Amino acid sequence: MKKAVLQLETLVCPSCSMKIEGALKSISGIDKESISVLFNASKVKLSFDETQVNVDAMKAAINKVGFEVLKMQVKE
Amino acid sequence: MERIVNKIQALIFKHKNTITFISGTLILVAYASSFLFKNDELFTFALIIASMLGVLPIALQAIQALKVKVISIEVLVTVAVIAAFLIQEYQESAIVTFLFLFGSFLEAKTLNTTRKAIQSLLSLAPLTALRIKDNQSFEEVSVDEIELNDLCLVKTGSNIPVDGIVISGSGVVNEASISGESMPVSKTSGDWVYAGTILDNGTLTIQTQRVGEDTTFGKIIELVEEAQDSKTTTQRFIDRFSRIYTPLVLLLSLLVWLLTQDIETAIIILVLGCPGALVIGVPVSAVAGIGNGAQHGVLFKGSEVVQTLSQVDTVVFDKTGTLTQGQPEVIEDYTYDDDEQLLQSLIVSIERESNHPLAQALINHMKDAAVLPVHSMEVIRGEGLVAQVNDITVIIGNMACMTRFNVNFTPSQQQTLEHLQSQGSSIVLVAIDQQLKAMFGLQDPLRPHVKEDLIQLRRSGIKSLILLSGDHEHSVQRVAQELGLDEAHASMLPQDKSVFIQHLQNQGKKIAFVGDGINDSPSLALADIGIAMGSGTDVAIETSDVVLMKSDFKHLVHAIGLSKAMMSNMTQNIVIAIGVVLFLLANVFLSEWMNMSIGMLVHELSILVVIVNGMRLLNYQKGVKS
Numbered sequence: 001m002k003k004a005v006l007q008l009e010t011l012v013c014p015s016c017s018m019k020i021e022g023a024l025k026s027i028s029g030i031d032k033e034s035i036s037v038l039f040n041a042s043k044v045k046l047s048f049d050e051t052q053v054n055v056d057a058m059k060a061a062i063n064k065v066g067f068e069v070l071k072m073q074v075k076e
Numbered sequence: 077m078e079r080i081v082n083k084i085q086a087l088i089f090k091h092k093n094t095i096t097f098i099s100g101t102l103i104l105v106a107y108a109s110s111f112l113f114k115n116d117e118l119f120t121f122a123l124i125i126a127s128m129l130g131v132l133p134i135a136l137q138a139i140q141a142l143k144v145k146v147i148s149i150e151v152l153v154t155v156a157v158i159a160a161f162l163i164q165e166y167q168e169s170a171i172v173t174f175l176f177l178f179g180s181f182l183e184a185k186t187l188n189t190t191r192k193a194i195q196s197l198l199s200l201a202p203l204t205a206l207r208i209k210d211n212q213s214f215e216e217v218s219v220d221e222i223e224l225n226d227l228c229l230v231k232t233g234s235n236i237p238v239d240g241i242v243i244s245g246s247g248v249v250n251e252a253s254i255s256g257e258s259m260p261v262s263k264t265s266g267d268w269v270y271a272g273t274i275l276d277n278g279t280l281t282i283q284t285q286r287v288g289e290d291t292t293f294g295k296i297i298e299l300v301e302e303a304q305d306s307k308t309t310t311q312r313f314i315d316r317f318s319r320i321y322t323p324l325v326l327l328l329s330l331l332v333w334l335l336t337q338d339i340e341t342a343i344i345i346l347v348l349g350c351p352g353a354l355v356i357g358v359p360v361s362a363v364a365g366i367g368n369g370a371q372h373g374v375l376f377k378g379s380e381v382v383q384t385l386s387q388v389d390t391v392v393f394d395k396t397g398t399l400t401q402g403q404p405e406v407i408e409d410y411t412y413d414d415d416e417q418l419l420q421s422l423i424v425s426i427e428r429e430s431n432h433p434l435a436q437a438l439i440n441h442m443k444d445a446a447v448l449p450v451h452s453m454e455v456i457r458g459e460g461l462v463a464q465v466n467d468i469t470v471i472i473g474n475m476a477c478m479t480r481f482n483v484n485f486t487p488s489q490q491q492t493l494e495h496l497q498s499q500g501s502s503i504v505l506v507a508i509d510q511q512l513k514a515m516f517g518l519q520d521p522l523r524p525h526v527k528e529d530l531i532q533l534r535r536s537g538i539k540s541l542i543l544l545s546g547d548h549e550h551s552v553q554r555v556a557q558e559l560g561l562d563e564a565h566a567s568m569l570p571q572d573k574s575v576f577i578q579h580l581q582n583q584g585k586k587i588a589f590v591g592d593g594i595n596d597s598p599s600l601a602l603a604d605i606g607i608a609m610g611s612g613t614d615v616a617i618e619t620s621d622v623v624l625m626k627s628d629f630k631h632l633v634h635a636i637g638l639s640k641a642m643m644s645n646m647t648q649n650i651v652i653a654i655g656v657v658l659f660l661l662a663n664v665f666l667s668e669w670m671n672m673s674i675g676m677l678v679h680e681l682s683i684l685v686v687i688v689n690g691m692r693l694l695n696y697q698k699g700v701k702s
Contacts, residue, residue: 012184018319019137022144040191040363041301064082065140066089 130173193367247278357649394591500554
């Protein structure tokens with residue numbers, strides 16, 4: 001399991017968080033319980049299994065629901 | 077195909093503001109042509125275009141929400157607009173889409189203002205560093221590239237990029253971002269420096285110990301960020317509520333349509349039911365309030381903490397040193413010898429050899445005395461010491477020590493002694509040849525303004541102030557009396573303190589435990605709120621709920637006042653939001669003037685009202701001035 005921190009464009013509506021969370025939940029390999037969307041900081045933090053999924057897939061999923069990902073960081 | 081759809085979608089989102097502007101202009105054109113030129117065709121045409129254009133970004137967001145099984149506000153608005161469009165209510169559909177878009181534009185703008193507090197903190201975060209290469213030259217790199225043990229060069233005026241140890245050079249560093257203290261601190265080889273602090277003057281070479289989020293500054297930022305997004309129980313309830321609320325509104329509107337066959341009323345209900353202000357109101361208060369705290373050196377660990385702190389009625393201080401400066405001073409001195417200079421020299425010379433806490437105070441008191449060699453010294457534990465200087469035997473100690481050596485007191489000396497005792501001072505006595513030669517009264521002075529600040533605390537609703545101290549009875553009672561504390565208990569061990577706190581909690585009290593955040597961790601954990609005062613150190617951040625970056629009681633007053641202001645602000649916002657929805661819904665049935673556009677207008681206004689109300693917290697300034 002690794003941890004990822006994704007910096008998104010500035011989020012302005014609280015329902016954005018729900019959409020982003022929903023989009024990430026549908027990806028297998030992400031620990032669903034660990035997903036936290038920080039609305040004010042416009043960040044997503046989560047844990048994932050690096051053998052099943054990578055950050056680019058997360059970026060694509062977030063793009064697909066209409067948000068830009070500015071920066072991605074992976075930690076052990 | 078999918079890629080093209082995504083591209084178009086991205087394009088639409090990117091130009092949302094332009095779309096809002098065009099749609100607004102089209103609406104103006106429509107009304108101008110209708111009133112000025114009586115051109116009804118152009119009027120209708122412009123409104124149709126405005127509706128179709130305006131609904132695009134809203135509908136796209138609605139579809140995305142539905143894909144992840146969320147019935148969002150956009151879904152309600154999209155359905156309403158499409159329905160209005162189908163029954164040829166072009167005015168309504170155009171104005172509602174425009175108001176919704178314009179409203180979210182204003183929301184974004186105002187939300188950014190509420191976040192400015194944390195952004196000003198973030199702007200202190202170092203971005204680049206000068207990394208020293210093997211051949212002594214240096215290169216500018218992003219801080220992300222710096223690794224453990226890398227050497228960095230810091231020049232005057234720049235941010236220190238990492239936590240590390242100074243290995244060469246010297247300088248003066250402003251550590252306000254970590255300690256809250258604006259007085260610059262001088263740093264030289266072997267000193268620890270923090271990322272996010274500023275080198276006011278000098279040049280330093282530092283060896284990297286911690287980078288990025290592991291630095292103290294990184295932890296402070298993370299703490300504030302997490303806190304701003306953490307949720308109170310109320311807010312979690314609202315979130316759950318709004319999740320079922322939007323589908324309910326959709327159902328209700330469908331039901332009204334089926335029962336009354338009145339499609340217009342059904343659409344109005346869709347628009348009015350939007351929970352916008354309810355969803356945004358509480359987070360706005362949280363972000364503005366927690367941001368205000370961060371700017372004033374008060375770090376809350378979360379909204380839950382704010383809520384609990386606002387209910388606190390009892391403040392417990394962990395030791396005398398929290399209320400006092402922690403350094404005793406001589407406040408009264410009496411000497412009974414003709415050669416006062418020699419007497420002072422004798423005392424200072426002996427005290428220099430001692431590591432007793434009061435010794436330093438005596439040395440500071442008699443700075444100018446000459447230092448003589450001490451031949452021998454014997455310590456009598458708990459009482460004092462006997463020393464030989466210049467063939468003179470000097471006894472320094474407490475009353476017990478004087479009794480042991482049969483030292484005589486004149487009646488007036490006896491009186492002075494009683495006077496000092498009644499003050500609660502610590503007393504140091506000096507005797508030579510069984511004659512009392514000097515008497516000193518020492519006290520640990522209170523922190524500046526602490527009395528006024530405690531009065532402020534009481535005004536903000538704290539009912540009792542309690543001191544639990546490990547010190548001796550007399551000094552604890554003096555502090556308690558001077559400050560007017562409700563209770564003060566001396567000679568307490570850490571486990572006594574936890575038992576005491578448990579006891580208070582059993583009586584139903586809500587307790588904030590104030591200390592340095594390092595000692596007394598059981599009590600800190602046990603209390604409803606643990607407040608660490610005086611440093612943004614890692615330990616304090618880990619163990620406590622609220623961190624006050626500066627050892628100043630004004631910040632405590634600010635923290636408690638701010639927590640109350642935040643909670644009442646959240647309540648106001650909830651009342652405004654629910655009130656507006658109820659008012660609008662009632663008017664659908666009771667009044668003639670209600671329509672979709674007015675409903676949307678009032679809605680967007682109520683969202684702005686709660687945001688602006690939340691923003692008031694940014695200016696909250698009780699106790700502290702920045």
